[in-house]
Amino acid sequence: MSSSEQIAKNARRAGNVLKTISDKNRSNVLYKIHDELKKNASTIEKANQLDLEAAITSGLSPSLIKRLDLFKGDKFDTMLQGIKDVADLEDPVGKVKIARQLDEDLILYQVTAPVGVLLVIFESRPEVIANITALAIKSGNAGILKGGKESVNTFREMARIINGTISRYEAETGVPVGSVQLIETREDVSGLLLQDEYIDLVVPRGSNALVRQIKANTKIPVLGHADGICSVYLDDEADLEKAKRITLDAKTNYPAGCNAMETLLINPKLPNWWRVLDHLSRKGDVVLHLTKDAKEAYIQKLKEEGTFDDFSSTKIVDVDESKDFDGEFLSLDCAVKFVSSTKEAIEHINLHSSKHTDAIVTENEQHAELFLKGIDSSGVYWNASTRFADGFRYGFGTEVGISTSKIHARGPVGLDGLVTYQYQLRGTGQVASDYLGAGGKKAFVHKDLDITKVTL
């Protein structure tokens, strides 16, 4: 058996036990982990120093070094608090979603259940291991964790403490050793991506290239996103002030964010549409990548206004249609295109977007409804900035990631994304052959019960 298979099997075994543990005990062990990490701050800090020294020696950029430093400011305390925050969340497991009486004393329940085994691959921020551990255990899933290699010493020390704690309290809480396994090499990851028999979900939190590579190399469902190609469409009936506010926020609030606007679609029938470009360019310092017709029309307007000469030509460039509509700039750049209708905007977005989040700005309700129904992305917005696509802004308590898959979990994903459901049927000896369709004469009742009154 390969080491990957052994790791995956161990996780499966742990996950099978973990899913039977009460929320109280799952949360308890998180509190214990919190306490032990706090108590062992000094050994963690020593390990973190090793990583920092290695990073400095190898000439890592100051911003990356800053990310590695677990004891900068209140980062360590925030991490500890985060564990308790997750422990205190409502139990995502065992929620009754459907309760249906099939017959007397024969009740069908649809109940949330852990997905099983998670493979989580994340960047070199050392605090993430605590966060992922908390999310996995809280949701009843076994986690196989691979962090960025630059934090290996910190991860190793924290994993030692986390696993020591789980082991010490196993008899008390029932949370089994093997619930959290740290792996250290890329080879382990490659091997684990083949273990679709034992691993149920891969959660990559890292660069687009990483996510794309993972998706290409596994049959396991992936919760994540490679690209965030978000568009804003300015309808011919857009409110110009809203259009200016929304596009400026969507593009410039955090250009590196996956929910930032990358493409602006404009219906040129919108009166004074070009003032939105002016706003983006002058107020937001955005470089506009314009299609030929849009560029000509915009320059024409600027000339009419007599403001063209103010403009640096570097702020208005030709769009490269071979790629600018199909990738992220992640910078103060924006592709701009004319479309003649909501329908054409929908077609462009469904063809080019990464199914993340797309917005329409309009006062016309029919156009808005068509857009909301027609766009195939996880987030469809009317008169709001794409930047709202975020687990905290959605009120999910914590964010596992943002998914651009079309099934299981879409958009910002909270703890809900780490659970699935099972059907529980609770009877008193009933058999199918007594019922119509299987040889018997009894009919099913099929009466839905009020799930707010059901306790299992």
Next chain:
Amino acid sequence: MSSSEQIAKNARRAGNVLKTISDKNRSNVLYKIHDELKKNASTIEKANQLDLEAAITSGLSPSLIKRLDLFKGDKFDTMLQGIKDVADLEDPVGKVKIARQLDEDLILYQVTAPVGVLLVIFESRPEVIANITALAIKSGNAGILKGGKESVNTFREMARIINGTISRYEAETGVPVGSVQLIETREDVSGLLLQDEYIDLVVPRGSNALVRQIKANTKIPVLGHADGICSVYLDDEADLEKAKRITLDAKTNYPAGCNAMETLLINPKLPNWWRVLDHLSRKGDVVLHLTKDAKEAYIQKLKEEGTFDDFSSTKIVDVDESKDFDGEFLSLDCAVKFVSSTKEAIEHINLHSSKHTDAIVTENEQHAELFLKGIDSSGVYWNASTRFADGFRYGFGTEVGISTSKIHARGPVGLDGLVTYQYQLRGTGQVASDYLGAGGKKAFVHKDLDITKVTL
């Protein structure tokens, strides 16, 4: 562009339109399809005759020929009625699952939406094409359909009528041509399994071998099941009468069903456990494949009772542990094993089952709760036969299939399995930078609204 890619792109384009069409119009077109199929019964019957003749010539078995015959008994009328039944179901699209106020005039909705494009592969039963067409259009999904080759003439004629109807009423209903595409060759299927950019879900309805082959050759999520390895565990505190009833039903009501019992786990501390085997064997004519210890213990009991000599040795055989616990018999055979506790039963099932449906028979509530929580299958039953795992028995109105995947849709799947969800955010010009966490000072409200009172 390959023909597969063209088919997939056409479906995507049709799906993008179809998801904007109202339930009324989606249902309307199904009524039109019903009427046209009814009106053209004679040309369909002629085509069906061609398939039947070819089947007879090629020496197909009588039971297969019977399946091909669309005009046997009331099959054709039942098919027609089925289209109307699906049309009359509640709209699965546009249901509000979450409504949350983020701030004044900024409301987040989680709303069900079609998955997009389905590739449905099914057997040679000609009526299935009408059923799948109805399910796809009702749920707002474009469907690419491949039926068994033995019914090719019937499928072709019915597809001609269905597509003619969609085309004729496109202006009226908005349901676009391309919503339903019939493909005819295995080569097309292979090509389409690669189109994960355009196809969102594969629904194979056929043999285990077919499903397994599809799963091995695509990155597209598959809704279906290759195996139904269902187990029943008789706890030491089982009620013997319930144990007899449930195992007999689970094994013999329809042995070829995917929800039939294939493995019986017995805790030998259950008094008179062997009477269950007697019942299965004598009443149900079941061949018991016993582990060594179980076989010895059973024979011992029979000898004590003085009934051993009645027994044909062909009814008690040695289990082949290398395969009998990991496959379906689909016949009146059952693998039998002793386990010493609920925990051991759970471990066996989680290791060997196909995550379909497993049951415990016990009067001990703690044992039952542990089983219900610990089993990793889509269906977990307490004191009920595994044969209840069925969309009609669950009250789903119609059954798309039974899924043994762990995410998206599990167990018997109704129309719900053909929809996913999107987040709609409806605002009045709000931008993230006004709020805490993105540079502003406003706090989010995050107040859940009563979804029963929300209409979009």
